[in-house]
Each structure stands twice: as structure tokens, then as C-alpha cells.
Amino acid sequence: MDTEIELKFLVSPEVGSRLPTLLQSYQILKQDQQHLANTYFDTVDLALRRMDAGLRIRSQNGEMEQTVKLAGSQVGGLHQRPEYNVPLTVHSPDLLLFPARIWPEGMDLERLQHSLQPLFSTNFLRRRWVLAIDGTEIELALDEGEVQAGEWREPIHELELELVKGDASQLFDLAETLIKEGGLRLGAVSKAQRGYRLAGLSPRPRLRMLEPLALQPEDACEPTMVALLHKGLRHWQQHEEGWLAEPDLEWLVQLREGVSLVHQTLLLFGELVSHRVNSGWIDDLLWLQQQLSWLDRAQMLAHLTADKGHYLRRLDCQKTLLSTLTTEQAQLPGEDQLRALFYSPRYGRLMLRLTHWLYRQDWRAGLAAEQTARLAAPVASLARQRLDDSWHTLCHSALGKPELNGEQYIQQKGKLRRNLMVGLCFSELYPETERMAFRMPWLDILRGIEDLDMLSPLRDLRDELDGQDSAELDEWLERKQRFLLEALEQSRAQALLLEPYWR
Known part of the structure; x- marks a missing residue:
């Protein structure tokens, strides 16, 4: 053998x-x-x-x-x-x-x-x-x-x-x-x-949402960290393969989710591991996230231009807006640029060095006895600490203030995404009913913020319209934003009263 x-x-x-x-x-x-x-x-x-x-x-x-x-x-x-x-x-x-x-x-x-x-x-x-x-x-x-x-x-x-x-x-x-x-x-x-x-005997890559990792409270920190990193890397690579076979925006969105899980896992367990030997791949990971930062804008434009601008159907200036949005959409990174990214030296180096780090278990290099003991400890204690830290950060952000305007909500989108990713990492340690009762309102808030941000490309076009069309768009945007803000404020007020499920 x-x-x-x-x-x-x-x-x-x-x-x-x-x-x-x-x-x-x-x-x-x-x-x-x-x-x-x-x-x-x-x-x-x-x-x-x-x-x-x-x-x-x-x-x-x-x-x-x-x-x-x-x-x-x-x-x-x-x-x-x-x-x-x-x-x-x-x-x-x-x-x-x-x-x-x-x-x-x-x-x-x-x-x-x-x-x-x-x-x-x-x-x-x-x-x-x-x-x-x-x-x-x-x-x-x-x-x-x-x-x-x-x-x-x-x-x-x-x-x-x-x-x-x-x-x-x-x-x-x-x-x-x-x-x-x-x-x-x-x-x-x-x-x-x-x-x-x-041969049709095995399924081709399928678009999948990122799902929680199966966990038990007695699982140790180190194997949990490794399992999360492997899960993130698999999700990342599966959707990379999916996009290359069938280029579509949603493959890239899920690829980014896999990258985010890898990054979030490193942040959650960072105090427990050695970073002496990372050969710069963590910098490359941040670089890749920056390379994918345009995806939010791409999702907005895809929604606004779908079905010949159906979302804008009540506006007299629909055709003008659709033409401009479509032009902007065409200027986003295309298939050739993305293929070049996936075959680029820096992307390849990132994947290779991350693989090498996992293969050699470099997080153990030069660990102090205290760190080694903490890696062997049950993950449940670390999970409570990290969930508490993330919840404290969220409550003391603008999302914990009495009232927010539209711009303030949009500025909190990244922070809320990270908070929800922390919860996803440790989800299976807690009863599903209690966990989902707490998470669902915040997931609804994130969707509401994304809907609010969907209006941003239209605001950017107001100065390009004539007086009558600009006034009509302003009135339409104001009505949309007011409705979304009312729903967001109600959801947030209820969500902030919920008792954390991990305590």
C-alpha cells in the first residue's frame, strides 16, 4: 500500500x-x-x-x-x-x-x-x-x-x-x-x-447556504476550530468550482461566506493559537475580502435591474434609471477578471499557504502551556465568552441607540453580519428553539438593512435626472425609506429586549 x-x-x-x-x-x-x-x-x-x-x-x-x-x-x-x-x-x-x-x-x-x-x-x-x-x-x-x-x-x-x-x-x-x-x-x-x-452519477456543485457545524458542549476548542476552518474552506472552494462551471453572482456571494467563516474562526480562536508561522496568508485573506467588496453593490444592481426594472415600475423615469443602472452593472468585474483572480499568483498563494498551515498544524508552533491547555478545554466556555463579547459590541454600537436614521443603519451592516456569523459558529451548542427565537429578529433586521441599502444606487443617480424626475425619485425614495425604517425600528426594539440564549 x-x-x-x-x-x-x-x-x-x-x-x-x-x-x-x-x-x-x-x-x-x-x-x-x-x-x-x-x-x-x-x-x-x-x-x-x-x-x-x-x-x-x-x-x-x-x-x-x-x-x-x-x-x-x-x-x-x-x-x-x-x-x-x-x-x-x-x-x-x-x-x-x-x-x-x-x-x-x-x-x-x-x-x-x-x-x-x-x-x-x-x-x-x-x-x-x-x-x-x-x-x-x-x-x-x-x-x-x-x-x-x-x-x-x-x-x-x-x-x-x-x-x-x-x-x-x-x-x-x-x-x-x-x-x-x-x-x-x-x-x-x-x-x-x-x-x-x-456521467451524471454524482451531483454537480450546488448552491448552498452556509450551515452550522455539528457541535457538542464537551467538544474541545482545537478540533472545533479546525472543523470550522475546514468547513469554511470547503464552502469557499465548492462555490468557486460552482461559479467556474456556471458563472452567477450567487456563487460568489456564498464563496465570500466561506471566506468570512475562515476569517471569523481565526478571530474567535486567535488568543489560543500561535501566529508566529502564518507566512503572510492572513494578509492575503484580508486582500481577498477586499477584492470581493463589490459584491454588495452587484447584488443591489441585480435586484434593481431584474425583470426589466420591475422594482422601479411605478416611476415615470424607470427607463432612464434602468439604462444608467445597467451601464453601471456592466462596469463591475466580469467573468474574465474573476477567472484571472482565481488563477492569480496571490489567490493561489493564499489557498496554498492556508492549506499548508492546516496540514502542518502551525497554530501549535511555540504555544505556551496555558494556551495548549485552553485548546484542550471544552469549547462551550469559549463560546459563551465570544457570544457575550459580540453581543456587548453590538449593544454598544449604533444598533443599541434609541433611534437610528437610514445611513446609521447601513453603516452597521458589516457589524451585524459578523455578529450573526459568531452565532452561526457556535449554533449547535444550544437548543434550536431558543437559539432561533433570538436570531430570527436579527436576521430580519439584517435583511431590512440590505433592503434599505438597495436604495443607495438610486440616490447616487438623483443629480443625473432633470428637475421633475429628480423630485419624483426623491419622493419615492423617501416613502420607501420611511416604510423600511418603521419596520426596522419595531424589529430592533423587540430584538434588544430578548434574553441571550447562551447565558
Whole structure:
């Protein structure tokens, strides 16, 4: 058995042409290229897929080998999976050739064997380099070809860095050198996963709201922190993949939610962990949030221009407003700019360094005994403290004042979002009925503030209208804002009287 430790990247086609030059400064132990034809097998009811196992037969140079990869772990683009390889003489899998111990107890292996059928294939040219770096050997493989399932095809442009032997940190160092050139994006989805999706046997990325993490009061702080970071990173990457497959604003909004969860988790547990080794990725995380700061404006414009400006239907100047709003909408970052962001060196560096930090558990570096003990303590105590701190901050902000105007409400949007994210992180520690009774009014207030902010692009256009249209818009905006403020004030007055559920 071998355990793969590899980084997977999706790459731009031009990466292949510049890669040989980039590798000239390394000691190359071996270099070759070969055509690889792979057929993947499973049962009709996807018995292997349900075990998180993958079975393939690989043909190369007239020789065949069957491989089974079992459930492992995946963080960012780092994949670790146990695999077993057995040579074959015929192009038909034989599960009985694998060690019996690798299968779940009680599995009817013969029945599984007879139910296997080919599902999809991957065919690609692999250009391979084996590098020696300070006693560590790394195999670098550039794969270019396609995944095929029936009539459906998808191109393959991937780069895999696999640790052959030695220090895994060298794997990350090499990856960072390559990322500096751009055109690389850490891939969370394997070729097999893509094949299952292409064959219609596995769901494509689906837009999902960020949900609470399953927690128990006795769970320790450290595994809770790690689980929250993994959850945020998965949500982030799933919606990145979703946007790349089907560009739509809502994918980006949920991607931002994943990024926010990662950031909020670092703030919640920051006093307990070491920041001595972060290699600047936290600065990159803040940079990414800034890169996505236009999404609120994009959501406003999308709502105002939907259905040919239906929201503005009662205004005589509807067509003028719609034309101007549509022009502004067209000036927002487009698909090409966003793809460039996801393949940019800084974005790649952020994902790689965050993955490395999680893999090496760098938060433990140089921890004092007191910090180590606090990491091992039950998370329930920390949750109460952080919820109290967040609630205190909220109550002493403008949201705790007797009365707010529209601009003051809008200024509190970010603060309320952060407060609700803190609550989401620890939600499952508390009874749902009490928790939701407290959170729902504040969620309604956030939606009300977002509705209020939806009027901002229209206010910005008043000076571009003639006198009559400007007066009509002012009256309409005043009426809308008055209605929203009345509802917000009522909701806030009730919400501030609620007893916190965590006390």
C-alpha cells in the first residue's frame, strides 16, 4: 500500500509551455512522457462511490494495472489517500487480487465483483519530472487530455505534485514557486470526481447556504476550530468550482461566506493559537475580502435591474434609471477578471499557504502551556465568552441607540453580519428553539438593512435626472425609506429586549 500525498492544480493551457524552463533550476532525476488511458469502474448503485473509494484500470505502453484508492483526507488542494496497485493481464478488474483487509468487514466481495461495470474514462498525455530537492523527491506530472462519459467530454489541464519521499514542506515550497508565475488554481476535485459528475452519477456543485457545524458542549476548542476552518474552506472552494462551471453572482456571494467563516474562526480562536508561522496568508485573506467588496453593490444592481426594472415600475423615469443602472452593472468585474483572480499568483498563494498551515498544524508552533491547555478545554466556555463579547459590541454600537436614521443603519451592516456569523459558529451548542427565537429578529433586521441599502444606487443617480424626475425619485425614495425604517425600528426594539440564549 502507498499513501499519496499530493497537491492538485487546475492550470491554464499556457502553463505547459513554460513549465520546462521553470524546472531547469532543479535537479531532475527522471523525465518522460506517456499516454495514459484509464477506465473507471463501479456498480450501478455506486457501491464503491458510497465507500469514498475509486477503482480504475490504467493502460500504458501495453501494460495494465488496477488501482483502488480508499477514503482519505483532502484540505484545499492537498489530497492524501491510501492506494493499492496490482498488475493485470486482461482489461477487467479483479477485486480479489487486492488484500482482503482493505474492505469493510462483512462485504460480499464476489457479489461486488460481478456487479462492476465501466462508467467513464480519462485519456491524457502525462509529462512527468522527478525532482530532487534537499533530499526530498517530488514527482511533478502535467496531464493534458479529456474525461469522457458516453457522448460527454471535458478537457483535462492539471498539474499534480506528489511527494515520493522526504519532507512534505518541500512540496509546498515547489508549489509556491510555480504559483508565482500565475495560471495555477488549487483543485479540490479529482479526475474521478469529474468523471462521476460527467456521467451524471454524482451531483454537480450546488448552491448552498452556509450551515452550522455539528457541535457538542464537551467538544474541545482545537478540533472545533479546525472543523470550522475546514468547513469554511470547503464552502469557499465548492462555490468557486460552482461559479467556474456556471458563472452567477450567487456563487460568489456564498464563496465570500466561506471566506468570512475562515476569517471569523481565526478571530474567535486567535488568543489560543500561535501566529508566529502564518507566512503572510492572513494578509492575503484580508486582500481577498477586499477584492470581493463589490459584491454588495452587484447584488443591489441585480435586484434593481431584474425583470426589466420591475422594482422601479411605478416611476415615470424607470427607463432612464434602468439604462444608467445597467451601464453601471456592466462596469463591475466580469467573468474574465474573476477567472484571472482565481488563477492569480496571490489567490493561489493564499489557498496554498492556508492549506499548508492546516496540514502542518502551525497554530501549535511555540504555544505556551496555558494556551495548549485552553485548546484542550471544552469549547462551550469559549463560546459563551465570544457570544457575550459580540453581543456587548453590538449593544454598544449604533444598533443599541434609541433611534437610528437610514445611513446609521447601513453603516452597521458589516457589524451585524459578523455578529450573526459568531452565532452561526457556535449554533449547535444550544437548543434550536431558543437559539432561533433570538436570531430570527436579527436576521430580519439584517435583511431590512440590505433592503434599505438597495436604495443607495438610486440616490447616487438623483443629480443625473432633470428637475421633475429628480423630485419624483426623491419622493419615492423617501416613502420607501420611511416604510423600511418603521419596520426596522419595531424589529430592533423587540430584538434588544430578548434574553441571550447562551447565558
